[in-house]
Amino acid sequence: MIVHASEPVTLIGGGAVGCDDLAAARALAPRVVAADSGAEAALAQGVTPEAVFGDLDSLAPAARARIPAAQVHEIPEQDTTDFDKALRHIEAPLVIGVGFCGARFDHQLAACNALVRRPGRRCLLLGPRDVTFLAPPSLSLTLEPGCPVSLFPMGAVEGRSEGLHWPIDGLTFTPDGQIGTSNRATGPVDLTLTAPKMLMMLPRAHLRTATAALLATPARW
Structure with missing residues (x-):
């Protein structure tokens, strides 16, 4: 694990992230981590993520330059999504994901796939109308x-x-x-x-x- 937390963590993805999305998530999960270009959404709202994960193919160079190099973790393999890459490197009681629902349907399906592939990583996805999570036992x-x-x-x-x-x-x-x-x-x-x-x-x-x-x-x- 790269991010260890005793409290819930907010994970930002590269989809649409409204100001109210990040505020709602951070009210419950104040620490912020990003998946690839989700870092740009965080920076746009005045938040520097404590870690960025992904293949980094969609993170703009100007945004990457604003984040300390030690906090950027490039994972080049292409067998998993950036959401999966981030999720498997976070150890926390709960991850609240924003920016993973409501944009491209294939990306949303891939996020649901990751929830099931990583059942040990408790995660809830905040969407425009719903919250989605893998039900525990x-x-x-x-x-x-x-x-x-x-x-x-x-x-x-x-x-x-x-x-x-x-x-x-x-x-x-x-x-x-x-x-x-x-x-x-x-x-x-x-x-x-x-x-x-x-x-x-x-x-x-x-x-x-x-x-x-x-x-x-x-x-x-």
Whole structure:
């Protein structure tokens, strides 16, 4: 690991990053790291990332020159994305990613792939309308009745639920079969899952709720 933190870390990607995105993330995860050109978004908002990871093919030379050389970590291999490169070098209770959703759909899919490939790196992606994260083995969320809850499997997975309008008990989820989008809470939600394959999506307004629930969950894959 290159970045070690005892508190959550904000990771900025090269997609669209609004001022409110970075502010919302930093309110919960004050330390800032960037993936490649995400460093430019950080600098534009007056923040110098403590580390930059990636193949650095999209980081402008002028922006790179503003960051101390010891904080720039070039990883030239092309088998993984810059998001994956950054995520695997961060050790923190939680990473909040901004700038990875809402721009190119293929990049967003690649970010979801990295969440599943790195189940030991607890990470939440903040998008324009949603927050997305890999569900841990068990999770308890304080949600109001009617709150949208979507579950999307990235592989075969089963589970049990309390507090969902459509319970997931007895179902086998697969990407090309049963999915769990457009469910909703009837109140507080409790989930247990059998494998690190289920992505969970909540409305963006529940960023703080999701962050608190993930940090309060001791079980990791």
